[in-house]
Each structure stands twice: as structure tokens, then as C-alpha cells.
Amino acid sequence: xxxxxxxxxxKIIFGKGTEHQVGEEVKKHAGKVLLHYGGGxxxxxxxYDRVVASLKNNGVEFVELGGVQPNPRVSLxxxxxxxxxxxxxxxxxxxxGGSVIDSAxxxxxxxYYEGDVxxxxxxxxxxxxxxxxxxxxxxxxxxxxxxxxxxLTNEDGWYKKSVDTELFRPKFAIMNPELTYTLPPYQxxxxxxxxxxxxxxxxxxxxxxxxxxxxxxEATLKTIIENIPIVLENPEDYAARAQIMWASTIAHNDLLGxxxxxxxxxxxxxxxxxxxxxxxxxxxxxxxxxAWMKYVYKHNVPRFVQFAxxxxxxxxxxxNPERTALKGIERTKEFFASIGLPVTLEQxxxxxxxxxxxxxxxxxxxxxxxxxxxxxxxxxxxxIYKLARE
Amino acid sequence: xxxxxxxxxxKIIFGKGTEHQVGEEVKKHAGKVLLHYGGGxxxxxxxYDRVVASLKNNGVEFVELGGVQPNPRVSLxxxxxxxxxxxxxxxxxxxxGGSVIDSAxxxxxxxYYEGDVxxxxxxxxxxxxxxxxxxxxxxxxxxxxxxxxxxLTNEDGWYKKSVDTELFRPKFAIMNPELTYTLPPYQxxxxxxxxxxxxxxxxxxxxxxxxxxxxxxEATLKTIIENIPIVLENPEDYAARAQIMWASTIAHNDLLGxxxxxxxxxxxxxxxxxxxxxxxxxxxxxxxxxAWMKYVYKHNVPRFVQFAxxxxxxxxxxxNPERTALKGIERTKEFFASIGLPVTLEQxxxxxxxxxxxxxxxxxxxxxxxxxxxxxxxxxxxxIYKLARE
Numbered sequence: 001x002x003x004x005x006x007x008x009x010x011k012i013i014f015g016k017g018t019e020h021q022v023g024e025e026v027k028k029h030a031g032k033v034l035l036h037y038g039g040g041x042x043x044x045x046x047x048y049d050r051v052v053a054s055l056k057n058n059g060v061e062f063v064e065l066g067g068v069q070p071n072p073r074v075s076l077x078x079x080x081x082x083x084x085x086x087x088x089x090x091x092x093x094x095x096x097g098g099s100v101i102d103s104a105x106x107x108x109x110x111x112y113y114e115g116d117v118x119x120x121x122x123x124x125x126x127x128x129x130x131x132x133x134x135x136x137x138x139x140x141x142x143x144x145x146x147x148x149x150x151x152l153t154n155e156d157g158w159y160k161k162s163v164d165t166e167l168f169r170p171k172f173a174i175m176n177p178e179l180t181y182t183l184p185p186y187q188x189x190x191x192x193x194x195x196x197x198x199x200x201x202x203x204x205x206x207x208x209x210x211x212x213x214x215x216x217x218e219a220t221l222k223t224i225i226e227n228i229p230i231v232l233e234n235p236e237d238y239a240a241r242a243q244i245m246w247a248s249t250i251a252h253n254d255l256l257g258x259x260x261x262x263x264x265x266x267x268x269x270x271x272x273x274x275x276x277x278x279x280x281x282x283x284x285x286x287x288x289x290x291a292w293m294k295y296v297y298k299h300n301v302p303r304f305v306q307f308a309x310x311x312x313x314x315x316x317x318x319x320n321p322e323r324t325a326l327k328g329i330e331r332t333k334e335f336f337a338s339i340g341l342p343v344t345l346e347q348x349x350x351x352x353x354x355x356x357x358x359x360x361x362x363x364x365x366x367x368x369x370x371x372x373x374x375x376x377x378x379x380x381x382x383x384i385y386k387l388a389r390e
Numbered sequence: 391x392x393x394x395x396x397x398x399x400x401k402i403i404f405g406k407g408t409e410h411q412v413g414e415e416v417k418k419h420a421g422k423v424l425l426h427y428g429g430g431x432x433x434x435x436x437x438y439d440r441v442v443a444s445l446k447n448n449g450v451e452f453v454e455l456g457g458v459q460p461n462p463r464v465s466l467x468x469x470x471x472x473x474x475x476x477x478x479x480x481x482x483x484x485x486x487g488g489s490v491i492d493s494a495x496x497x498x499x500x501x502y503y504e505g506d507v508x509x510x511x512x513x514x515x516x517x518x519x520x521x522x523x524x525x526x527x528x529x530x531x532x533x534x535x536x537x538x539x540x541x542l543t544n545e546d547g548w549y550k551k552s553v554d555t556e557l558f559r560p561k562f563a564i565m566n567p568e569l570t571y572t573l574p575p576y577q578x579x580x581x582x583x584x585x586x587x588x589x590x591x592x593x594x595x596x597x598x599x600x601x602x603x604x605x606x607x608e609a610t611l612k613t614i615i616e617n618i619p620i621v622l623e624n625p626e627d628y629a630a631r632a633q634i635m636w637a638s639t640i641a642h643n644d645l646l647g648x649x650x651x652x653x654x655x656x657x658x659x660x661x662x663x664x665x666x667x668x669x670x671x672x673x674x675x676x677x678x679x680x681a682w683m684k685y686v687y688k689h690n691v692p693r694f695v696q697f698a699x700x701x702x703x704x705x706x707x708x709x710n711p712e713r714t715a716l717k718g719i720e721r722t723k724e725f726f727a728s729i730g731l732p733v734t735l736e737q738x739x740x741x742x743x744x745x746x747x748x749x750x751x752x753x754x755x756x757x758x759x760x761x762x763x764x765x766x767x768x769x770x771x772x773x774i775y776k777l778a779r780e
Contacts, residue, residue, distance in 0.1 A: 001405075001628075001629060001632045001633070001636075002405065003404060003405025003406060003407075003408065004402075004404050004405060005401065005402065005403050005404070006401075006402045006404070007399065007400070007401040007402065008398070008399075009397065009398075009399035010397070011395065011396075011397040012394075012395065012396045012397065012648075013395050014393060014394050014395070014396070014648070014649065015391075015392065015393025015394060015649070016393060017393075018393065208629070209628075209629030209632065209633070211613055211616065211617065211629075211633045212609075212610070212613040212633040212636055212637050212640075213636075215609035215610070215612055215613055216606065216609050216610075216640075218609065219602075219605035219606050219608065219609040220602070220605070220606075222605055223601055223602040223605055226601065227601065238391075238599075239391060239598070239599030239601075242391045242599065242649070243391070243599070243601045243602040246391075246602055246603075246648065246649070247602050250602075250606075250645075255640075255645075258402075258404070258636065259404065259405075259632070259636070
């Protein structure tokens with residue numbers, strides 16, 4: 001177990017009807033906000049009206065910027081930065097899922113930076129100061145409501161890059177599981193894959209002696225595995241929606257990663273897919289993660305056996321650990337397929353012809369390796385994309 | 391699952407050698423501190439010297455107040471309040487275990503209060519403002535390093551009472567598992583019982599639909615159960631000490647209690663024991679908790695079956711759930727005994743003659759009930775003390 005520092009000060013306000021508290025909560029920080037959101041869904045469901053009413057009731061002024069797309073774009077972020085500067089806005093309220101929150105975080109950093117905000121995402125500049133961000137969460141998936149991360153897409157070349165900084169932790173996250181009742185099954189399933197990937201990226205580690213966080217990871221994975229089929233059957237099952245929503249935050253606020261080095265290769269390999277094909281991040285992960293597992297499991301068979309037995313209840317073959325390990329990988333893939341996700345590149349709509357291009361971008365022309373559990377070069381990544389065809 | 395608000399901003403600085411960071415960390419908050427500690431153990435181990443050196447290196451002035459006893463006394467707290475006022479001290483640094491931290495929290499609240507600090511503990515006044523508190527932790531047990539609680543003993547009548555407030559969360563907690571190498575086996579075991587009790591108090595709930603936090607509770611309990619025997623065998627096993635230390639914080643920072651109502655009867659029943667007999671809190675809990683379980687398990691047999699199967703790996707008897715439930719309770723008691731803890735009142739040195747007196751104090755003369763899972767009156771508590779004789 002490694003030394004670590006952990007502090008997650010995001011205030012979680014969780015449960016039925018909690019969106020009505022948003023004005024009161026914002027007011028503790030600011031009297032004027034940028035109200036940032038995505039497409040029309042929050043207007044259709046009435047959430048927009050409830051948020052606006054709560055802001056008005058608490059005398060909070062707001063300027064709107066909607067239109068965040070999945071895989072949020074740097075162009076809209078630049079627009080948000082301009083508005084915040086012109087209107088002297090001291091707080092950003094993100095109402096939506098991970099894309100809206102990540103976009104809000106990017107705006108919050110860009111406001112104080114003289115250069116272009118994309119500089120942060122290509123490592124040309126470091127985030128030193130941010131506007132505070134608050135969240136009303138509508139999609140349990142990205143974990144961005146309490147995380148340090150922001151992922152952004154640059155349409156100019158379709159690059160998808162991420163920034164991690166403690167300054168990106170939102171001040172508060174309002175989480176009402178009822179708001180997720182209207183999530184379509186496919187989006188619910190994509191969220192599940194994203195949540196599970198956040199845990200598995202931390203779970204597959206070379207750091208020894210991480211018994212406690214292993215168990216926390218396994219507990220969180222099992223919660224998702226048990227509850228997703230329930231909400232696909234009955235989208236308005238509050239209990240199951242609530243388990244998923246709270247687990248999604250814990251999966252990515254970095255408690256589960258304390259004292260251990262995560263891998264994150266699958267995320268990077270997936271980012272190339274969703275940057276080119278604009279597929280849902282979770283769907284891409286469902287295709288990539290089992291392929292990555294098959295490619296690397298021999299690096300640490302006991303860890304994959306533990307994963308199979310503890311997470312998937314695989315009956316252990318004590319005489320053939322590899323068989324048990326492979327069963328765990330197979331169960332992971334079967335689970336993704338069973339909840340309606342693609343598990344091959346073809347199902348995802350990705351073409352074999354672009355594998356080399358993606359592997360090349362992923363490794364910056366084979367000059368960098370990807371991942372920590374096993375350090376992968378361009379050839380490795382090509383092999384993983386190929387395994388993802390099956 | 392109930393609505394909840396959760397925010398734990400305590401900064402955890404975890405790992406080998408981290409006590410050397412204490413001066414740097416304190417300096418972010420204050421230039422002068424009350425250095426609060428217990429008996430001589432931190433001087434014997436050299437920790438005192440390292441802390442003092444780090445404070446001096448960072449130009450932090452300090453005034454000392456040692457002498458905190460297990461079951462910390464209100465008299466010393468009053469002395470601390472006086473010193474902080476006279477010396478104009480803006481920050482309290484607690485170096486020790488739960489008793490030292492709880493004493494520091496009491497001082498931090500008393501400084502701003504005109505009346506007597508004990509008023510907070512008997513509900514005569516509410517904590518409205520506190521000095522900030524920082525921690526260098528030496529005993530994984532009470533979880534006070536990131537919790538909202540403080541437990542104090544009034545020698546005048548030997549009352550033991552607690553206060554809970556978000557204001558009591560320490561600013562930071564420095565946690566080096568190496569500092570726990572010198573903990574005697576009995577104290578290590580008492581810590582284990584305390585940690586497990588913090589989890590079990592939350593686990594045994596009437597709140598339905600708490601799958602996720604159930605699993606987190608189980609993961610944390612199993613971590614303690616697996617790692618305590620390892621450190622009793624080899625006190626300098628860093629890996630196991632580290633799992634226990636981090637788990638002890640998570641057990642009581644209230645993540646595991648989010649969205650659910652805890653019980654806390656066993657804690658109150660135990661407080662009467664340790665108030666009169668001045669026994670270690672953990673030892674008292676090892677005696678009380680299994681007796682409480684035996685008394686209440688019929689209230690929710692499936693929950694006790696889940697506890698037996700998931701926490702203790704009891705082979706489930708599908709046709710006789712009560713048998714499985716009872717096996718889980720028996721395993722709990724056996725575990726406490728196996729790590730060297732008392733499991734009967736007699737082993738604890740408590741006399742049967744005072745059972746009624748303790749039950750009377752616990753329920754304020756049978757005018758109040760204790761616990762939430764099952765609300766217990768004086769008669770119930772007498773029965774539980776009696777069960778604790780066996």
C-alpha cells in the first residue's frame with residue numbers, strides 16, 4: 001500500500017426532492033451563476049423549471065448556457081468562458097451528467113487563464129485557479145460530481161483529452177435518484193459500464209497489500225451488477241436507482257484508489273474510439289475492457305482469480321487458476337452484453353481499418369506507453385483492438 | 391434508503407513517515423497550537439520529538455497539555471480551555487488516539503462558550519463554534535480523526551456522554567501505520583472491537599434498501615477480521631497495520647451510515663460499563679455487542695443471516711435461518727475471544743450487583759429508550775447485561 005493524501009470536500013445532498021435545495025445551496029457561494037446544461041431533456045422533465053424556481057426563490061441571478069453535447073466540445077467551453085468574463089459570473093451550476101459537469105469544470109479553469117483553455121488538456125498549462133462549481137446530477141456514470149477530472153473533446157482533429165486537479169472537485173452535488181427514472185435503458189447501461197470501468201481501472205493494480213480498497217472496489221462493483229438489471233426491468237425502482245447513483249460517486253471520488261496505482265489504459269484506448277466515432281464512452285468501455293483483460297490477465301493471474309471469485313461468484317478451479325481468471329473475464333463481457341451494450345468493435349460501428357490510426361494517436365505515434373498494470377505500446381494496443389473484434 | 395447529506399472534508403495524510411509533515415500542515419492554519427497528548431508513550435516512542443521538531447522547523451509555537459487518560463476527563467478539558475484562552479491559542483493539535491482527539495474536540499468547543507463545557511454533553515447547550523483541530527493518530531479504533539463525535543467522562547458521578555456535530559471534524563489527520571507497531575496486543579484487539587462496533591451499529595438498521603452501504607460495511611468488517619490476527623502474530627506487519635488503520639477511519643467517518651439509521655444501543659450500554667469500571671471501551675463492546683445481538687436478532691432474522699453469510703462465511707442453512715443467524719453471532723463472540731478480549735461481564739471485572747444501576751443510568755431512570763433497531767427500555771437492558779454474563 002502506497003502513501004497517499006485524500007480529501008474530498010464535495011458536499012453530497014442525496015435523495016428525493018433534493019433539487020429544490022439548489023438555490024439555497026448556491027446562495028452560500030454566490031448571488032449569480034452560469035446555468036450550464038445539455039440538450040432539452042432537463043426542460044422536458046421539468047427539472048429545468050424546478051432549478052430555476054429554486055434559484056429565483058433564493059434571489060440568485062443566472063445566465064444560461066445550454067447545448068452541451070455528449071463528449072463535450074471545447075468550442076462551447078470557450079463560449080462559456082467568454083460569458084463568465086463578460087457577465088462577471090463567480091459560480092457555475094452544472095445541471096446534467098458528466099459531459100455538462102466536465103464542460104463546467106473546463107469553463108471554471110479557463111476564466112482565470114489568459115491562453116486557450118485547450119492548453120490545460122494538452123499539458124501546455126496547469127490549472128492554478130478555478131471558479132467554484134456546483135452540480136445537480138442527472139446521470140450516474142462519470143462520477144464527475146465529486147471527482148478531480150474533466151474530459152474534453154477538440155473538434156479540430158477529434159482529440160479527446162483529460163485534466164485532473166483537486167481544484168476541479170465541485171463544492172456540492174445534489175443527487176436525486178428520481179431524476180434518473182427517465183434515463184433510457186441504453187444510457188443506463190452505458191453508465192453502468194462507465195462506473196464499473198472506474199472501479200476496475202483502480203482494481204487492476206501492481207501495488208501490493210491493498211486488501212481494504214480491494215474489498216471496497218468489489219463491494220461497489222457488486223452493487224452495480226446487482227442493481228442495473230433491476231432498473232432495466234423497472235426504471236422507476238427508487239431503491240435500485242439510489243444504490244447505483246451513490247455507488248457511481250464513490251466509484252470515482254478516489255476513495256477506492258487510495259494507496260494504489262490505477263491502470264487507466266482502457267480509458268485511453270476507449271477515448272480514441274469515442275473521439276472518432278462519437279460513441280457513448282460507456283459503450284466504448286464495454287467493448288475495450290474485456291479485450292484489455294484478455295490481453296493482460298497473465299500478468300497477474302491471482303488478481304484475476306480474485307476478481308472472478310469475489311465479484312462474479314465464479315466457482316474457483318483451484319487446480320487451474322487461469323480457467324477461473326478467464327471465466328471472470330467472460331462474465332464481465334456477458335454482463336455488458338446482457339444489459340444491451342455492444343461488446344465488439346463491429347457492434348459499436350467501428351471499422352477495422354482505423355485500428356492503426358487509433359493506436360497511433362493513443363501512443364502519440366508509438367512514443368508513449370499507455371497504462372500502469374501493464375505498460376502498453378502501439379503494437380499492444382493494436383492487438384487489444386483486434387481482440388475487441390471477437 | 392433515506393435522504394442524506396454527507397461531507398467529510400478532513401484531509402487524510404496517510405503512510406510511512408507522514409508525521410514529519412505535521413508542522414507544514416499546521417502552518418496552513420495557525421502559527422501557534424495547543425499540543426495535546428496522553429501519557430508518556432509518545433515520548434517513549436520518539437513521536438513527540440519528531441512532532442516537536444516538525445513544528446519548530448515550520449516556526450509553529452506550541453503550548454503543551456499532556457495527561458489525557460483513556461475515557462478522557464472533563465477536568466483536563468477545563469484546564470485546556472483555560473490555557474487556550476489565556477495564551478490566545480487558535481489551533482489544537484491532538485497527538486494520540488481517540489481519547490486525546492475527543493478531549494481536543496471538547497476543548498475546541500469550550501473555548502468559545504461562556505458556560506461549562508459539560509453543558510454540551512448533557513444537552514444543555516449546543517456547539518456553535520470551535521477552534522480547528524488537527525490530528526496525528528496513534529491508535530486505530532475510535533475513528534475520531536475524521537468523525538463528528540467526542541465522548542467525555544465526568545468524574546463527578548462517572549457519567550460518560552457524547553456530542554456529535556459537523557464542527558468536530560478535524561481539519562487533517564496524519565496517519566502513519568508504523569506508529570501503531572508498539573500498540574500492545576490487548577489495545578490492538580480493543581481497537582478492533584471498537585472499529586467493528588462502529589460498523590455494526592450502522593449495519594443493524596431498520597432502513598430498507600441499503601444494499602450499497604451494506605456491502606461497504608461488510609467489506610470494512612472483513613478487512614478488520616482478516617488483518618487483526620496478522621498483526622497480533624506480527625505487530626510490525628506494515629501491510630496489515632495499514633489496512634486496519636485506513637479501515638478504522640472509514641468505519642466511522644459516516645460514509646457507511648449514509649442513507650440509513652444506525653442503532654447505537656450497544657455503545658450506550660457499554661458506556662455505563664466503562665464509566666463505572668474504567669475498562670477499555672473496546673473491551674466493553676466485545677462483551678456487550680454479542681449479548682445485544684442475541685437479544686434482538688429475531689427482530690430481523692434475514693439481516694442477521696446476511697451478516698453471518700457475508701461477513702463470517704457461515705454456510706447458510708436455507709431451511710433454518712435462525713440457526714444461521716445464531717452462528718453469525720457465535721462467530722462474532724468467538725472472534726473477540728480469539729483476539730484476547732473479554733466476552734463476559736465477569737471477564738471484564740464487572741459485578742452483577744450493579745446491573746440494575748447501570749440500566750437505570752442508561753435509560754435515565756427508565757424514562758428513555760436506547761437504540762433504534764429495537765428500542766430498549768430498562769428491563770431490556772437488564773436482560774442484555776444478564777446475557778452478557780454467559
